[in-house]
Amino acid sequence: MAWLIILSRWVHVVSACVALGGVFFVRIVLRGGARLLAPDVRDIVQLRIRRTFKMVIHSTILLLLLSGSFNSYIAWNKYQLNPMLMHPLWGTHLLLALIAIAIALYLLAGKTPRPSNRKWLTLNLIVLLAAVAAASTLKWARDTASSNPPGATP
Amino acid sequence: MVTFLFTLHFLARYLHIVCATALVGGTLFYEMVVPVAIDELRPEQQLIVFARARWVFKWIVWAAAVMIILSGIVYTTEHWKQYASDQYNRPELPPGMTTTMPREIPPGSRPGWWWVAHISTGTIAVLIALSLTTGPVPPARPIRWMRLNLMLLLLVMFLGSTARQARISELQRPPNPQPAPESAPQ
Numbered sequence: 107m108a109w110l111i112i113l114s115r116w117v118h119v120v121s122a123c124v125a126l127g128g129v130f131f132v133r134i135v136l137r138g139g140a141r142l143l144a145p146d147v148r149d150i151v152q153l154r155i156r157r158t159f160k161m162v163i164h165s166t167i168l169l170l171l172l173s174g175s176f177n178s179y180i181a182w183n184k185y186q187l188n189p190m191l192m193h194p195l196w197g198t199h200l201l202l203a204l205i206a207i208a209i210a211l212y213l214l215a216g217k218t219p220r221p222s223n224r225k226w227l228t229l230n231l232i233v234l235l236a237a238v239a240a241a242s243t244l245k246w247a248r249d250t251a252s253s254n255p256p257g258a259t260p
Numbered sequence: 261m262v263t264f265l266f267t268l269h270f271l272a273r274y275l276h277i278v279c280a281t282a283l284v285g286g287t288l289f290y291e292m293v294v295p296v297a298i299d300e301l302r303p304e305q306q307l308i309v310f311a312r313a314r315w316v317f318k319w320i321v322w323a324a325a326v327m328i329i330l331s332g333i334v335y336t337t338e339h340w341k342q343y344a345s346d347q348y349n350r351p352e353l354p355p356g357m358t359t360t361m362p363r364e365i366p367p368g369s370r371p372g373w374w375w376v377a378h379i380s381t382g383t384i385a386v387l388i389a390l391s392l393t394t395g396p397v398p399p400a401r402p403i404r405w406m407r408l409n410l411m412l413l414l415l416v417m418f419l420g421s422t423a424r425q426a427r428i429s430e431l432q433r434p435p436n437p438q439p440a441p442e443s444a445p446q
Contacts, residue, residue, distance in 0.1 A: 108425060116421045119277075120284070120414060127285005128293075135286060135320065136294070139313030143305060151309065154297035162293065235278065242274045252431060 111180055118173035125166045125210075126234045132159060133227040152219065160214040167207050174203070187251035195244040202237035206230055272334035279324040279331070283389060284413045286317055291406035310398075318393035325386045332379065342427050343372040371430060374423035381419060385412040 136155065140148045178196070185192040209230045213220060220226060294313065298306045336343065388409045392402060399405060 108429065112418070112421050112425050115425070116418050119417055119421065123281040123284040123417070124288055125285070126278075126281040127283070127287075128289055129285075130282055130320075131286045131289040131293075135290075135313050135316045138316035139294070139309045142308050142312060147301065147305060151297055151301065154300075155293060158293045158296050238277055238281070239274055242277060243270065246270060246273060249428065249431075252428060 114173045114176045117169055118177055121166045121169040129231050133231055163210050184248050184252055192247050195240055199237055199240035199244055202233055202240060206233045268334055269338050272331035275327050276331040276335060279327040282320055283324045287406055287410050291403055291410055321389050321393045325390055343375045369426050371423050371427040374419055374426050378419040378423050382416045385409055385416050
């Protein structure tokens with residue numbers, strides 16, 4: 107069971123890395139990379155990147171939802187150790203992640219990019235960073251509660 | 261002081277993950293997505309895209325490498341007691357228990373060993389990433405190097421996850437019961 111927990115956490119973290127790193131790369135690195143190309147060539151490159159990006163992001167969303175559900179199921183008992191702190195953090199993480207997924211699906215729907223693609227990508231990057239912050243705090247709260255269960259303090 | 265340490269540890273944890281994200285996600289896109297997207301362009305156009313992207317990516321890799329090392333040091337300091345010992349004494353005892361027997365942790369469950377594996381492979385991965393983006397021209401076969409580094413980064417993350425799991429498992433393991441005191445001879 108321990109290996110399944112490690113595998114699930116690893117899949118979740120790697121998928122988050124691919125999603126967040128991908129948005130970061132497309133929004134910041136690639137814009138710099140394609141800046142010197144002629145506009146028509148740049149559009150072709152961006153369309154091709156969008157196609158591959160779509161496949162990567164859709165797979166990532168599936169893996170995030172599956173591994174996230176499993177991780178929550180496994181950690182649910184620990185969330186009861188300090189529900190006043192951990193349930194809002196878990197809820198915030200989930201809500202932000204669902205917003206980010208909705209934005210990604212909206213942005214990548216259709217064959218051509220949205221007119222306000224850049225703004226939405228920036229917003230998605232910020233939402234994803236906030237989701238990671240919520241997850242990081244939740245992990246800290248869980249670890250703290252697990253190492254100091256109620257009644258353990260002398 | 262407590263607030264400062266809490267903030268430092270919280271920031272370190274957050275930065276460690278975000279910088280790893282930039283490094284892994286960026287490497288994956290640089291190695292897998294961009295070559296597919298530009299394979300129909302003329303060679304000189306491909307070079308322009310790669311060179312510009314490499315220039316921007318260089319700063320991200322450097323910033324991420326520095327932050328990962330610094331946050332890793334803070335994170336390690338926070339959990340050093342568990343990483344450094346092959347025996348474990350529960351720091352806080354359940355009510356009614358006065359002491360515990362030191363218990364040797366089996367080698368495969370020692371957080372310290374997984375931690376060593378995590379930082380050694382992580383150091384190699386960061387050095388490869390830095391060497392790939394430093395210098396005026398990329399090395400020969402940059403995509404192969406990136407692919408190798410991506411595999412290495414995924415392994416580093418796996419080792420990090422395992423180190424954490426080993427640490428948490430040790431924290432949650434019930435303490436050895438105190439041996440019953442021998443009854444005094446009547």
